[in-house]
Amino acid sequence: MKKKNIFSLCIFLLFLTGCGAFSGSSNTIQAPEVHKGSEGLSIQFMQNAPPQSVYEETNFPLLLTLQNKGATDITEGWFTIGVEQSNMELRGEAVQSFSLLGRTASDNYGEQKIVELRGHTKKLPINTQRLESVLSVTACYAYSTDASADVCIDTDLYGLAKYEKACQMRNIAMSGGQGAPVGVSKVDIEIVPGEEQNTVIPQFTIYLENMGTGQTLVPEAVATACSSRSIKSEQYNIMKVEASLFEYELDCNPKLKEVLNDPTLQQGNEKAGYKKLMQKKGSVTCTLQEGISKARGTYTSPLMVHLEYGYADTISKRIEIKKK
Amino acid sequence: MQGRQPGETRPGLNFILFLAFLFLHLLDMTTFVRQGGSGFTYGTAIWVVLMPLLANMLLESHKEPGMVAWWKDYWKYAKWGLGSLLIPVLEAPVSFLLETLGVGFFSLEGIGAVTATIAVYFPLGLVPFVFGEHAQPFGWVLFRPFTNIRLLVGLYMIIMFFSLLFYTSDKIDNTMLIVNDFMRDKFGYDVSETTAERSQLPLFDFAWETAKATYEKGKTGVLSWVSRAPSAVSTGVQKLTGKALGDAYTGKVDEKAKKKIGVYLDDVKTTEKNFFTDKQTILYTHLRAETLDDPLNIRIACIAHAKAASYPASTIYPKSDFDVAQFEDESLDCIFNPGTLAAGAYQVNVSAEFNFTTLAYVKSYFIEKERLRAYRQEQMDPFAENGITEKKPMAIYSNGPLLVGLGLNREQPISLDRSLPEQRYTFGITLQNKWKDSGRVKEVQKIIIILPEGFTLDDSQPFNTQEVQCDAIPEEEGCEESNMNIYEITPEEGFDNEYTYRVYMKVNQQAYDQVLGTTPLVTHYFKAMVSYTFQLLEGKRIELFDPAQETTTATQERGSPVFTRYDANEITSTSVSIVWTTNMNTTGTVEYWNSRNPALVYQKEDTMLAMNHTTQITEGLSPDRIYLWRIIAKNEYERTTESGTKTFTTLPLPGQAPSTEGLG
Known part of the structure; x- marks a missing residue:
């Protein structure tokens, strides 16, 4: 009886894996080689x-x-x-x-x-x-990372729509990097109600990870890092994050002044976020403040993330x- | 009497068995007696053969008769025995760990193997007995307290006892030295003996003597260890961390250095067991000297010390002065001519005095202070970030009699604060006589310290120091004044095995860039070169006899026969009867020679193994002559004892007047 059960379980597992139930391939980032x-x-x-x-x-x-x-x-x-x-x-x-x-x-x-x-x-x-x-x-x-993914935006916050949705909103898992030592490992998507009643605001939590053996630092400190000169702790493990949803620039947080008290460094692009990695990991939140009309229904749109940093190895x- | 039923356990037998194995194992562990040529050891026999066999015989009542059932039961216990052979595999890493700890914590190199054996092999091997199915029912009330957990606690107490015994010895450099010394003292045991010879040792006597000595040594050892514990811990921590605590700095010899540079003297040996005043007294030893750069000048001296006076050797062969450019390997003879030494006991010391230079260096890492703070705040390892694997560098010193330990008393990496006008550091140098068992540092002549560019000595120093140029150090050192600062410390007089110098260094702000270099973390070497005269000393006790004087002192090897009586009887003009008795069965050889011609020695052998011997001698005897004679007795274990030398005088022929020789 026991043998029979184990055999059945094996067959079931074989089916599961064969059907690709664990693959999740439809939600990974489609990055060029x-x-x-x-x-x-x-x-x-x-x-x-x-x-x-x-x-x-x-x-x-x-x-x-x-x-x-x-x-x-x-x-x-x-x-x-x-x-x-x-x-x-x-x-x-x-x-x-x-x-x-x-x-x-x-x-x-x-x-x-x-x-x-x-x-x-x-x-x-x-x-x-x-x-x-x-x-x-x-x-x-100085280095940068570009990651992109098609994300599903579902403006139907409470699932009231009666039409068939073009896609299903899911978090995006990424692995293997995007051609740089620092990459995006995951993106969580959340749709929150907008200030206006007929709009929603997409909010992306972008998880960052230093997958290389070196350390990230502010790009301006690259030359200093390769010398015996003084360098401050604030300048280590930090990176600039910019993101856009199709052609709309997202507002990323936290801002430079929140993570780095260095008057010599400029925020630059005011929508850019800055993140200090802890144990080589961290996350930023990027939102489309203008919001999206609920009338757009459910659709797929490209999310692009651009990271800028210095790297020392x-x-x-x-x-x-x-x-x- | 009712017999035991199948499955019934004989009460208390496992405890007896435990005692038996404890005894056998300690014997096994502390001696090389059991070591066979093929590598099959007494220990292996215990665990694989004896243990299951005895367990089977004593603990198991066979459920079924016949050999098959017996074999099944035997195999049941043999599995434990075979399993225990895996324990040496466990022993290796533990041994390594303990050796590392041993070197640091107790300063006991080589202790690891013994301790690991005690700590791992021994108790684990006994676990089957303690927790095995047969350990449960104990009918014997007396042994009940020793079962199970109590037994284990007891075991570990024994382990501690033996560990402390080993730890408290000064001779721990060689793990087996204590045991070997002990066996040599008690039984005349010689580690160089063959396996066959060793297997003839009287094991029961050895075991009994071992137990007594262990108790005495352990008793004093534990007390001594307890009193030394605080300083031992302190020294251990210092040596483990490689940091300077208190006054001492440490270092290590480069383990990968292939050549054993320095001067080495073997044990002094004698050409004969007994010397006579009318013959040459010759002692010999072996000198080996090797140097890499500095030529060595070695002066040899042989001096026989008696209570009242000292006598230098008449000749040192081949010579007493050696100039060694690279390597010298020479046999040395110390010859005392007849008449130089009177009859009596002497301590002959062979000394080799030589100049030597030991160099030591220690590396140290430097980093800009703000950067170090940044690393720490960001929880980054400054070493890993800069590809450094040796995080706590220890001083390395060249081989030789002196340990030269160095250290900068700062945690690595050392930070340099650019905002300060100058930075100060303390550089410590500890000199320690590493060969104190075999010699002494007669004089420390010169201590040179070489600091990297940018580091200078402070004006105030606890010792006399002066800046010197490259010409103060040997040409071979490859001196570059442009990127090093050289100082000479005037050594303190009267070096007594250990001394620590601490000197104060500084780096001026102008030199910060030089010191920090162009990389995030920079490595600098601090060196010390110590020149000194060392005197190696090896000694040997000898005794000289007057050839005409009778001696009664027997030369006896430990554990060997003892003469209770030996006499010459029934003396005629051409014959004599030699009678002797020993305390055990022996064979014997009588050696005799005419006092006028000591080179011609006659021998008469008595091959019968007995305690009482009588031998008639006729060969080589002439009337009216004085003969010296002695007996060499040999027991069944090939242990020999020489009697003292006695004389007899043959009778003159009838009618012939005794000669002057005969009159003595």
């Missing part, structure tokens, strides 16, 4: 450059690959290479600026740049047979320096 993934700038040391192990008082190659694997062009980027100066020195510019084009429909890889430098190991301290030294590269750049490598 370019706007997929959670990578922005990829920084890598080339193989054996620097090598794992190197003798004292010798030169070694240091080759860095910078590749913009995201969907946004980098027009303002910096990288700085840190070496432990007691053990080695860098021959070449340790701090450099760069710009790299992002992925496009015709270039699925993004622009790549190879930085060629040389390092030189110093003499090991007396009676020291070996030593491990760390070499690091920090890259800081570091890679490092441990090198063994051996006595000759």
Whole structure:
């Protein structure tokens, strides 16, 4: 009897999965291929450059690959290479600026740049047979994310309409990123009554997530982040959010002054919202204040979200320096 | 008498079994006696064979007769035995953890394996007995309190007892050293002996002596540990965190360094067991020296110390001065010519005095203060954000006799506040004689500290310091005055195994950019170079005898036979009867030689295993001569004892007057 029940349950589960009841594919964001993934700038040391192990008082190659694997062009980027100066020195510019084009429909890889430098190991301290030294590269750049989705707007607040609705209003789950290290992970939709009786106001809660290994910061602090200069905590983990429903710009909150007490930074677009991420996550609320006439019924409209931020990421490598 | 029924358990037997295994396991755990060449250990035998076998025999009444039923029951317990073999797998991570804790908390390197064995292997192996189905009914009132949870508590008390015993030893560097020393003292046990030789050890005697010594050591050990606990905890925390607390700074040798640089002397050995004043007295040892950069000058001295005076060796072969550029591996002989030492006991010390330099460095991370605050407020890890994995860097020092610990007494990363006109830091250097068991730091000659660019010493210092140039440090160091500041500290006189220097550093505002560099977090190295003279010391007690003088002192190995009597009887002009008795069955060899010709030694063997021996000697005897003789007795375990040396004088031929030799 028990076996029979288990068998029936398996068959049922098979049916459920086969029917795609769990797929939810009709509600995911339809992003072009370019706007997929959670990578922005990829920084890598080339193989054996620097090598794992190197003798004292010798030169070694240091080759860095910078590749913009995201969907946004980098027009303002910096990288700085840190070496432990007691053990080695860098021959070449340790701090450099760069710009790299992002992925496009015709270039699925993004622009790549190879930085060629040389390092030189110093003499090991007396009676020291070996030593491990760390070499690091920090890259800081301004970046943005564009996400879009077709959302269902249902002006029939209380479900009184007798016509067949063109779509059903659902929250939108997103995963995998939109071609940038920071992306939209989910959008919740709510329709609230407007000030005027025949209007409704669509309200979107946009959930943001830093899916990369680095940190977000205000775009204006990009150059500072890649230096040893002072940087304030307010400037970290923050991003600007703009959203529109078809051609109508949404009003996003909170505003800059609510999250950042920095007079040097300007709100700019007054409808833009700013969000400070906590534990790499956060959400903003964007509304269409003008409202939508109830007469429009139920329809599908494109929601577009644009995020702007700076991004800082570091890679490092441990090198063994051996006595000759 | 009514027999037991199937399923009935014999009362109290599991407790007896527990005691038996406790005894066997402690024996197993604390000795290498059981170690076989194939890796099959006594412990394995216990858990796989003996335990199920005994459990089966003692606890189980067979429900069915016959071998098949017996095997079923045997297998039932064998599963526990096999299961317990998995425990060493558990032991590995625990061992690692305890070793880490041990190094830090109790400063006991190598304790991990023993403690893990005690803590994991032993109690878990006994769990089946404690909670097994046969642990339930106890008819024996006496043992009732020991069952189940009480038994476990008792077990852990034993564990604690043994742990503390090990923890309180100064010789913990080698886990088995205590046991080995003990066995050597009591039974003449030698770790270098073969398995076959070790298996001949008198286990019962060993167990009894072990129990007595354990009790005594444990009693004093626990008290001593309790009194030392607060400082041990403090030191442990300091060493665990790698931070300076109080006055001491710590460090570690680079574990991946392949060469064991420094100077090493082996134990001093003698060419003979007994020396005579009319012959050369020779002691030997082995010297190994290796250096990377600094040449070493080693001076060897051999001095025999008696109560009243000291006597240097007549010759040190091949030489007493060594200049080592890189590597030296030499056997050394200390030779005392005949007549140099009179009969009596001496402590011969072989010393190797050499100059040495130990270098230590510690890395430290620096970050702009506001940025560090931003990281912290944003709950970001400044190390992770900057690709740093070594968050609490500990000083690394080069191998050698001196531990050089360094530290900046600030939490890492160290912040630098650009708004302040200058920043001050304390740099600590602890010197500790790491080889204090085998030598002493005779003199600390020079302490050089090398600070990164931007760091200078403050004007007020607790020690005499002066800025020096590159020429103050060895050329091999690769000095660059442009990006380092070098200072010399005048060492305090009278170094007594440990000393801490604290110097005050500062960074001026003009140097902030230099110090912080161009990256969000920067790493700087602080170095110290300590030059000193070290004296290694190895000693050996010897005893010299006058060849004409009778000796009665027997040279006896521990656990070996003891002579209760040995005499020469029935002496004629060409024969003598040697009679001896020992406290156990032995065979014996009589060695004898003419006092005029000690090189020609005759031997007469008595191969019968007995306590009373009589041997007639005729070979090599001439009338009217003085002969020295001794007996070497050997028991069935190959343990030997030499008697003292005695003399007898053969009779002159009839009618012949005794010679002057015969008259003694």
